[in-house]
Amino acid sequence: MLTGKQKxxxxxxxxxxKPIFQVGKTGVNENMVTQITDALEKRELLKVSILQNCLEDKTVVSEQLAEGTGAEVVQIIGNNIVLYKESTENKHIVLP
Structure with missing residues (x-):
């Protein structure tokens, strides 16, 4: 769980x-979750963009991504979701 200062x-x-993943009208699927998990292991912090044709609500999409990847939702701003997951091998972000 992240504190307010860490967020x-x-x-x-x-x-x-910049967002490196996009969620379209098909929503969140297993392939997307595995790719985001791999990217989080490399980067620790990333943005996911939700396209206008996505049928699901952005809070539902963020919950699905956080649950599937084991990451924390840092922020939902506009149609972008910011995810953070501490890396085990490539740790380069030191939280306050």
Whole structure:
């Protein structure tokens, strides 16, 4: 569980990051979850963009991604979700 100070720190770091995954009208599937899990292991912090044609609500999508990947939802802003998961091998973000 992230504290408010840690979330603020991660939001500041995520400000410069561009979304690398997009959720479309098919929603969240297993292949997407495994790819996001791999990317989180490499990067620790990433953005996921939700397209306009997505049929599910953005909070539902964020819960599905967080549950499937074991990550924490840092922020939902507009149609972007910021996810954080501490890496076991490639740790480069030190939380305050």
């Amino acid at each position: 603020r720190f991660l939001r500041a770091r995520a400000n410069q990051i």
